Amino acid sequence: MAIMTYRQALHDTLRDEMLRDERVFLLGEEIGVFEGSYKITAGLLEEFGPRRVRDTPIAEEGFTGAAIGAAMLGLRPVVEIMTINFSLLALDQIVNHAAKIYGMFGGQASVPLVIRTPGGGGQQLGATHSQNVELYYAFVPGLKVVAPSTPADARALLQAAIRDDDPVLFLENLALYNTKGEVPDDLPPAPIGRARVTRQGRDLTLVGYSRTAHVAAQVADQLAASEGLDIEVVDLMSLRPLDRATIVASVRKTHAAVVLEDDWLTYGIGAEVAATISDGAFDDLDAPVRRVAMAEVPLPYAKPLETAALPSTDDVIAAVYQTLDAVGRRHVKVGHD
Amino acid sequence: MSPAARSTRPRAAAGGDATAEHQRLVDFYRRMLLIRRFEERTARAYTQAHIGGYCHLNLGEEAAIVGLLTALEPTDYLFTNYREHGYAVDRGIDPNRVMAELYGRTDGVSKGWGGSMHMFDTAHRLLGGYGIVGGQVPLATGAALAIEYRGGREIVMCTMGDGTTNIGAFHESLNLAALWHLPIVYVIINNRLGMGTTVEASSAEPELFRRGAAYRMASARVDGLDPVAVAAATEIAVASARDGEPYLLEVVSERLRGHSVVDPAKYRTEAEVADLRAHDPVPALAARLVAAGVLSDEQLEEMDRAALRIVEEAAQFAEASASPDVSTLFDYTYATPVDNVGARYPGDPLFPPAPRPEEVES
Secondary structure (H helix, E strand, O other): OEEEEHHHHHHHHHHHHHHHOOOEEEEEOOOOOOOOOOOOOOOHHHHHOOOOEEEOOOOHHHHHHHHHHHHHOOOEEEEEOOOHHHHHHHHHHHHHHHOOHHHHOOOOOOOOOEEEEEEOOOOOOOHHHOOOOHHHHHOOOOOEEEOOOOHHHHHHHHHHHHHOOOOEEEEEEHHHOOOEEEEOOOOOOOOOOOOEEEEOOOOEEEEEOOHHHHHHHHHHHHHHHHHOOOEEEEEOOEEEOOOHHHHHHHHHHHOOEEEEEEEEOOOOHHHHHHHHHHHHHHHHOOOOOEEEEEOOOOOOOOHHHHHHHOOOHHHHHHHHHHHHHHHOOOOOOOOOO | OOHHHHOOOOOOOOOOOHHHHHHHHHHHHHHHHHHHHHHHHHHHHHHOOOOOOOOOOOOOOHHHHHHHHHOOOOOOEEEOOOOOHHHHHHOOOOHHHHHHHHOOOOOOOOOOOOOOOOOOEOOOOEOOOOOOOOOHHHHHHHHHHHHHHHOOOOOEEEEEEHHHHHOHHHHHHHHHHHHHOOOEEEEEEEOOEEOOEEHHHHOOOOOHHHHHHHHOOEEEEEEOOOHHHHHHHHHHHHHHHHOOOOEEEEEEOOOOOOOOOOOOOOOOOHHHHHHHHHOOHHHHHHHHHHHOOOOOHHHHHHHHHHHHHHHHHHHHHHHHOOOOOHHHOOOOOOOOOOOOOOOOOOOOOOOOOOOOHHHHHO
């Protein structure tokens, strides 16, 4: 057992997988000499050499497509795309090719590929560098999309993703790289496609993934301390496949849900979660499902505007209160009005 | 196209074995004829509604296909675009299975999942037919990267149409291949039309092979109506790739019909169409073989009957092959099984519906 950052967990897992399997290699922009824009790959070029840690030109479509082609021949490439915003340049290769090759050719070729890429806003990076477009990939059958929130889950899911024979989009988040957590030494790969209840509760279900799973846990702790609320937290961990059963089981118990997402509201991950709850827990639901998401604007640069556009802890707390008000059984020690 | 390219002729088999050269030409002709008859039979099956979707034919491209594939070894890899039936047949895949794919049947090369644009066969190392213009170019580049990674001696051939040379993926791929010294031959089949748009109307450098210069990549242009010239040019390209230097080969070809079976090609003038027919590579090679005294008219007819028998049998085989059972709909979403995958038909609910009120009361 070691306490380490999310960044360190990713780094160590990449290294361990490369040591374990000669077919695993890394490619992406600035991952070698520069050691990665976020230093996930620090030291790996020196250790493994340029054959297995391959710096690429700025050509997301080209090098992502090349990774897919290499995977078709049995290698297990791990692509780093500097931010998820830039993955849009490779959208044709990811959606029209990586996701299609196994099915379109009747199962003759698989694509054991991992695309690691961080989302995240809030650093005044402006409209094109602050998006959370994981939904675009979670929409597509043939892809798997995982979004771990802790260092341990990052390790377990990255192991699973690299050993999986399908293309996996591995969502990271700029705000998570420096977060710390315990990582067991002998952690096995985590099954893709399963959510986890990270906090048991009875009053309401908070659903999050990646960074928002932390926000959910934080709000649950805060409201337990301040108001005695007993909130359950579901960390989705996997966006495709989506573990609908775990979400629904939670809401059948709590009868209310608020979904936290870093993407935009309309058509977002939260919309899918809300539809799932509607289908699976309609009779158990005591209030409409609320979603807390980014304001639907191209994210502005100016700090007050940016802050106003991003979902905050207060936004989540307000949504929890309003949902419990709608339930009509809010039992809060201290009013907020 | 420049007249110079059109006039390219095979090098004389200087001092070589004339009989062997003639046998090679006969082999080329037999293969070209099979592609021709296969595609004509395909067009007929399409108009009879046995084949759905889009259907792009290799009519006019026969000499190019045969010349290109002659230069490959069985262990080399081939990536193509959506106009690939002829490549599949000439690569040695059973025509029955190619036709069965067109019919969408279980015996098809892609088990009925791909159709006309998505032929794939691991054994023959045809790694796809791809329907998105340019989609195959980065993939083929990555296959070459995998070969280089393992230190193999295979090469990759990646064919594409003239229109593909304006796609970003083309340029990104050529740059990567040149930077990394990958064993790949990029082949531009320049039939002078991207659907109905001419090369001159879409490419600022219409001599497409010159684009290799931007990546310091060796390149050449060859007359795609002459299988011998194509084979000779391809051998040079393949040798370069096997030495770890990628190569760009432009094959100036023809498209005898519209972009797809349903395209009447009204954008072509009568004079153009007459010119096309005059340069049709299949009868041209037949005439050459007869003039050289290699084949008689009777032998040509017998070869034609043999080709027709093969494609007719292919159509019958395809017709008799079973359609995929609908229970197999979810068989190929993922290679590694995964929980919560949601194998639901369109009318299925996410969760079992709640019981009706009368059931609850009783």
